[in-house]
Amino acid sequence: MTTPIVLTLNAGSSSLKFGVYDISEAPSQLAVGLVERIGGQPQLKADLGGLDGKVRQELAPEEARDHKSALGTALALLRKRFPHLHAAAVGHRVVHGGPKYTLPVHVTPQVLDELRAFSPFAPIHQPHNISGIEAALEAFPDALQVACFDTAFHRHQPKVNDEFALPREYYDKGVRRYGFHGLSYEYVAGELKRFAPLLYEGRVVIAHLGNGASMCGMLGGRSVASTMGFTALDGLPMGTRTGQIDPGVIFYMVQQEGKTIDEVRDLFYTQSGLLGISGLSNDMRTLEAAGTPEAKEAIDYFVFRARRELGGLAAALGGLDALVFCGGIGENSRYIRQRICEGLDWIGIELDRERNEGNERRINGSFSRTHVLVVPTNEELVIARAAKALLAEETQA
Numbered sequence: 001m002t003t004p005i006v007l008t009l010n011a012g013s014s015s016l017k018f019g020v021y022d023i024s025e026a027p028s029q030l031a032v033g034l035v036e037r038i039g040g041q042p043q044l045k046a047d048l049g050g051l052d053g054k055v056r057q058e059l060a061p062e063e064a065r066d067h068k069s070a071l072g073t074a075l076a077l078l079r080k081r082f083p084h085l086h087a088a089a090v091g092h093r094v095v096h097g098g099p100k101y102t103l104p105v106h107v108t109p110q111v112l113d114e115l116r117a118f119s120p121f122a123p124i125h126q127p128h129n130i131s132g133i134e135a136a137l138e139a140f141p142d143a144l145q146v147a148c149f150d151t152a153f154h155r156h157q158p159k160v161n162d163e164f165a166l167p168r169e170y171y172d173k174g175v176r177r178y179g180f181h182g183l184s185y186e187y188v189a190g191e192l193k194r195f196a197p198l199l200y201e202g203r204v205v206i207a208h209l210g211n212g213a214s215m216c217g218m219l220g221g222r223s224v225a226s227t228m229g230f231t232a233l234d235g236l237p238m239g240t241r242t243g244q245i246d247p248g249v250i251f252y253m254v255q256q257e258g259k260t261i262d263e264v265r266d267l268f269y270t271q272s273g274l275l276g277i278s279g280l281s282n283d284m285r286t287l288e289a290a291g292t293p294e295a296k297e298a299i300d301y302f303v304f305r306a307r308r309e310l311g312g313l314a315a316a317l318g319g320l321d322a323l324v325f326c327g328g329i330g331e332n333s334r335y336i337r338q339r340i341c342e343g344l345d346w347i348g349i350e351l352d353r354e355r356n357e358g359n360e361r362r363i364n365g366s367f368s369r370t371h372v373l374v375v376p377t378n379e380e381l382v383i384a385r386a387a388k389a390l391l392a393e394e395t396q397a
């Protein structure tokens with residue numbers, strides 16, 4: 001009997017992350033990988049398991065011209081390692097589920113059309129997610145295709161956190177605060193439930209700090225407020241995105257600087273944030289090492305905005321029982337965690353420097369009223385679990 005497999009795909013603008021999971025029992029990872037710089041000078045990195053499983057190779061441009069050929073190249077590599085690879089389901093990270101989707105869904109042709117219709121809500125991300133689904137449909141026509149949404153975790157937020165102060169008709173048209181990084185929040189919330197069930201029931205802020213960054217306030221394991229809004233641009237400053245900005249700046253850029261809307265969009269998404277302020281890099285590690293005044297200023301801005309948002313989310317929750325860090329920066333940067341937590345005794349936070357330096361799971365001091373935790377996230381596993389669950393449902397139906 002062949003092992004039942006779920007393939008997970010996370011298609012970004014110029015990258016395709018993939019994972020292979022054995023789902024005979026609770027999903028367990030067999031392989032992960034990434035094709036980067038699709039459409040340029042592509043590169044493939046993968047960990048296929050075992051001592052000799054690490055792969056890193058430059059690809060010819062035609063091997064990853066687009067997402068379809070990138071998937072073909074990734075599959076060729078996987079099939080060398082797993083000759084009988086047959087995916088029972090393919091789980092996709094999809095950034096936007098619109099107002100409708102609160103749970104993962106089987107991608108039928110009708111659902112795919114709906115997901116295409118949400119593209120104007122996430123023009124930078126959604127079309128790539130759809131390309132990933134189309135490529136997987138061709139590669140695995142018999143597999144169940146499952147879409148897992150970054151917005152879904154936040155869809156039950158109270159109306160005050162779901163709407164903007166715009167004329168009502170726009171809410172009905174879908175102009176709402178969606179919030180993103182939902183797969184990461186779902187994973188971390190699940191981990192909390194497992195190892196700290198009382199905290200899970202309490203007032204928790206999860207800080208997903210990566211190249212994209214956001215924070216989510218949870219009560220009883222459910223999202224009640226998040227820093228991202230209609231698009232994944234709002235809230236915290238990110239590697240290359242502005243985070244919160246006065247919309248008046250857009251009018252200024254168009255009317256006084258003579259920029260087109262596409263140019264402003266590009267400026268806000270790809271040239272701002274840490275990169276914009278530092279003039280050096282979007283990468284936190286590089287900025288920490290650089291130590292130039294501009295790099296320090298970018299870090300100060302990032303830290304200041306994170307502390308401000310934390311205060312706002314704590315107010316929305318009526319207090320704070322736990323702050324949880326995840327994402328590339330949240331999981332690894334002792335310096336940023338320490339800077340964010342400095343002087344937060346007013347909210348019950350007291351960091352233990354040694355535990356923080358040791359990257360331990362619990363990094364608060366013994367007298368801290370508020371728990372401070374580091375929980376590595378795993379969005380791929382959330383997708384694999386969802387695909388397995390839907391597969392079981394469809395098989396029973």
Ligand code: ADP
Nearest residue numbers: 210211212282283284285286327328329332333
């Ligand atoms: P993405 O949002 O693309 O998934 P990640 O979650 O991988 O991004 O986070 C990438 C960010 O994490 C980068 O800014 C990187 O510099 C930062 N990072 C990773 N390791 C460290 C570290 N040891 N110290 C500081 N920053 C780090």
